[in-house]
Amino acid sequence: MLASATAVDSAVFVFGAMIILGGAFGVVLSRNPVHAALMLVATLFGVAVLFIEQQANFLAAVQVIVYAGAIVVLFLFVIMFLGVDRLENLAEEPLPAQRPLAAAMAVLGLAGLVALGVEGRWSVGAHQVVGAARGQSGGDVEALGRAVFTTYLFPFEATAALLVIAVVGAVVLARRPSGRMPGPSEAGGEPAGAQPSPLPVGEGEDSSSGGPGELEVEEVAR
Amino acid sequence: MSVPGGWYLALAAILFSVGAVGLLVRRNVLVMFMCIELMLNAANLTLVTFSRMLDDIGGQALVFFVLVVAAAEVVVGLGLVVAIFRRRENATADDLHILKG
Structure with missing residues (x-):
């Protein structure tokens, strides 16, 4: 397995993949929405690790800042704001056919993706459209900035x-x-909108x- | 020599499938949003992998835009959840039958 890669690269990949998949299963299987949000942080962090492994350093930083720092915090804020941080009964399922159908869909979808990956003719070696990702003097930040601000x-x-x-x-x-x-x-x-008093001047415009x-x-x- | 791109693509496929299953089986709207984030991250991982395989920065630029769209989507989606929660006590997808005309 992973014979052509160096030991360090293989170890980083396996480590990141374990974090990603553990977090993903945690999101799907945890009964508490807060735990699901924290598991989502683990998955996002693992994806950031794999971004760094693939020399996408800027995107890894953005991933941690935007996703883990902003989006998950927004999730947690809404969870706490609404007070839905109680346990959900996962065994209760109003639609009896939904879970078998979902499992069948997942197996079918995964099989389709794997078949596409194996059979598909990826255009590896095609001409670059935007610019090289590696070997730049300024690293990936300069290349990405040039692509975003020109193309x-x-x-x-x-x-x-x-x-x-x-x-x-x-x-x-x-x-x-x-x-x-x-x-x-x-x-x-x-109840909060039920004040019949005339509006104050400050709120009228609003x-x-x-x-x-x-x-x-x-x-x-x- | 780093790990071949096929391994990353397989990992992204598994991550996407897990997110899709979570979206289908969970009933809490917030957790369904998190599963959508999982699927978006699988797509991002695929884009970065192809960016490396093809040595083209365009894939990473696309990931940049996906991040922006994901942030906008989460903001509007959570606003919707808050608006719905004003009327209903629960945030499960079954409670959205109030959207029926």
């Missing part, structure tokens, strides 16, 4: 718009409905600007 400049700018839209959407979705909501949605049982979006969200959530 992929327009997609890079588009991600900025995407992030802004996502932030605005999250704020609109997660905002607590204010007292300006019309009657029917208040009757839907939202809720009028977010009014239509809120209404839409209320309609969707109903």
Whole structure:
């Protein structure tokens, strides 16, 4: 096994693979969402290790900072915020056919992926499209920066718009409905939105600007 | 000489399958989101592996964009979970039948 690789590379790969798969099974099998989130950190860390093993140092750092530092923290924040950190009964399954079907789908999908890997004609040795990944003077950081800011400049700018839209959407979705909501949605049982007092001046502009979006969200959530 | 790319691809395939099974069998919406993250990471591992095999930085640039999209997706998804949780006591996928018109 792994005969053509050096001992250190093989050891790093096996170590990273064990962390990744252990964390992945932990995410799927743990009953507590907090434990699942911590297992997700293990998987993300293992993927970062394998990124470094493949000379993608910048992406490994971004992986740890963005995924483990931001996304998982966001998960944990929501779990704690909603108070769903209690155990879930995994034996309870309302749809009896779901688990066998899921297992069959997984086996089929894995078999398909392996068959694709074995049979597929990968275009190894093709011409480089963007630029070399190895052997650069500045390392992978310089190569990646050149690719992102030249070839992929327009997609890079588009991600900025995407992030802004996502932030605005999250704020609109997660905002607590204010007292300006019309009657029917208040009757839907939202205790916090049930203050009938006239709005203070400071909040008036805020809720009028977010009014239509809120209404839409209320309609969707109903 | 580092580990051949086929091993990385096999590992990514297994990771993707585990994430897909978790997405199908779990009912907690938050855990389902985490399983989507597992699948995204499997795809990222594949992209970095091909980037090394083909000696092309484009794969790593694509991973960069996948990270951004994943962050945006998680933010909006968790906002949806919070909005739904206002109305329902639980965050399982079965409770989403309130979306039915």
